[in-house]
Amino acid sequence: MTDLAARLAPHYSRFDVARRLLLTGHSHQAWPDVALAGQIEAFDDAALEADAKWGRAMAKADEVRAGFRRFLGDPAAELALGGNTHELVLRFLSALDLPARPRLVTSDGEFHTLRRQLARLAEEGFEVVRVPAEPAETLSERLALAVDDRTAAVLVSAVLFETARIVPGLGDLARACERRGAQLLVDSYHALGVAPFPLRELPGAWVVGGGYKYLQLGEGNCFLRVPPHAAMLRPVITGWFAEFAELSAGPSPDAVRYPSGAARFAGATYDPTSHYRAARVFGFFAEQGLTGDLLRRVSQRQLARLAARFDALDAPDDLITRDRAAPLTAFGGFLALRSPWAAVLCERLAARGILTDSRGDFLRIGPAPYLSDAQLDTAISALGAELDTLRRTHRPIAS
Template sequence: MTRLPDPAALAAHYSRFAVAERLLLTGHSHQAWPDVAREGQVQAYDDAALAVDTKWERAFAKAEAVRSGVRALLGEADADVALGASTHELLVRLLSALDLQARPRLVTTDGEFHSARRQLDRLGEAGVEVVTVPAAPVTDLADRLAAQLDDRTAAVVVSSVMYETAHLVPGLDALARRAERHGVELVVDAYHHLGVAPLDLAETGLTGAWVLGGGYKYLQLGEGNCFLRVPGHAEGLRPLVTGWYAESGDLQPDPTDTSADTPAVAYARGAAAFAGASYDPTSHYRAAAVLDFFADQGLTPPVLRGVSLHQRGLLAAAVDDLDLPEDVLTRDRETPAAGFAGFLSLRSPYAARLSRGLAERGVHADSRGEHLRLGPAPYLRDDQLLAAVAALGEAALALH
């Protein structure tokens, strides 16, 4: 049995966020940063002050530490990883590398986060055929997506965890096989997966997938720490949206080749072809410090999964004990606990009002449409979670 960390002892490392005194059920959105994150930001300033424009060698070492952290989370020691400030930035570069003239069709779900949803909607307005499959029920979502793939499809974009409901999407391995047969790129948004549930690409059959994610939520890395895991078969893709960092290193084609049919714009190989340009390296300093902290505290994917299952289970049981009418507040009680990721999604026509009622009672949570989301985190004690649910009961009674 996995030994879970003591949340009270862990909370001592988050003194500036005062997690021991606050009811921060924002674990699915913005987790608190450990104190070492601030030390990382200060180090970024000090390196700039010391080295000025030659700071980049130090900054690139921090970027490589972030890539190493991503590789560990994906269970893939040699994963080829591009970094970016946002998943949207990386998704746009990826989409711009696809031949949407030869394959003018994209497949996705109506449960994708806004960074993908809005961009795909806009591409649809511009003439790309975008097929949107209902995300519910999640049990056969992968099969329904697979049924939409054909030789005109450039890519299928799907989350491994639905951001409104916390449902883990089963069957992505079968979707990956169908995508490979049709030459379709499978793009998996794992933002709500990493840091709360293990995701080993080999074990889940996703070695051929593009994987998007970031550190703003469960990983506690803060803004500016997003990544794109690039599959091996992507060699030779040339993003139309490109930054000058993508011409560093071993270039393809060889820029000394002046034959008439050689493209003038050369790209680095692998994930480096999806690089951007000059950026604020402070985010990577902060992330490197937090990744080291997680390692020191033994916050591995299996441990974090154990914490999540315990905390989400405690919240769910406490909500059930409120015995609220289902037309006020209910939840999915059919899916087993293992079918959810890191937060508890409660369905209510009053979700926004309940979120405001919680805020008035000192509980930080949020809502998305009819879904009220309660996101625990490893530094929260059980009594804090129970206090938050008690506040939810008060907010529900105050609705009428």
């Protein structure tokens, strides 16, 4: 496993990962060189086939579905595809009977896709209940307690985007939702390809996610896993691809018809270049043996190294700290360091050529399988130097 980075790095020459300290692996990982070949293939198919390219494009979409199914561990999963999770969440929300069940339950630790849209629905008079995300150990239990007979859906992440904490107990939450007749939507974005995801415990749950982060697919590659009971639902926000197979017979003059399976939640015309790129990357992952299990082991080893090097800096907690109350197995794919100087540290590390990011008081450091141990050590040493500068020039700020 230690030589994996040396084996992989030459395949990422366009991103120059062997010489760059790209520690944004939790947000935007480098793309392997085959991704460019996929984009060129999309152009060539369009040039060759013009509007007839869609048969080839839809074959690529099927390859993308197959790739997501491998990482979900469900070869039969019904998957609707979308350019981003927001459009898929909108289709999901539009299928709910919100007038009859106007209550939505979520956490206060959700990514902005959910946070903003649910806040806007609250402005329109829907009841949005935000359960504190911390402590993560009991989040599923507390969400379950907030579900009542007026609840249309619970929306929660499998891994929290600020802290990297894995949310346990989603299976119990799913059963609580089922008892109340509420839907459960789980955002798997920060789990897929880097952390265990309990899909087998969630047979009736909706799952949204994508490959922009750990799967290296780039933009435009997201999915909605549609559970079997979706056949009873009619999303209000619906694209014409949902009746693609029936267009030869002409659209229904009396009612909007819906197909079975995930096609009920299909969108409309899109840029297929993203699927050509993703199909190539999924193929590369298969060739290199980059399975979900291997990527989890690599991530955990890298996180352990980052955490140990950070702890050795012996920085005061009021300057910067990390969550040491839980084992590293309770975290997803990045090291979250809490500091009132998070944004400043992010900027100063970038000036040194070390790319991280910050969210509020959290500096997020995300490794990737193509990075070497030496690169990780260099990044933490640079962080230590910047912390020393802060200690000399600033008084600590209470977080």
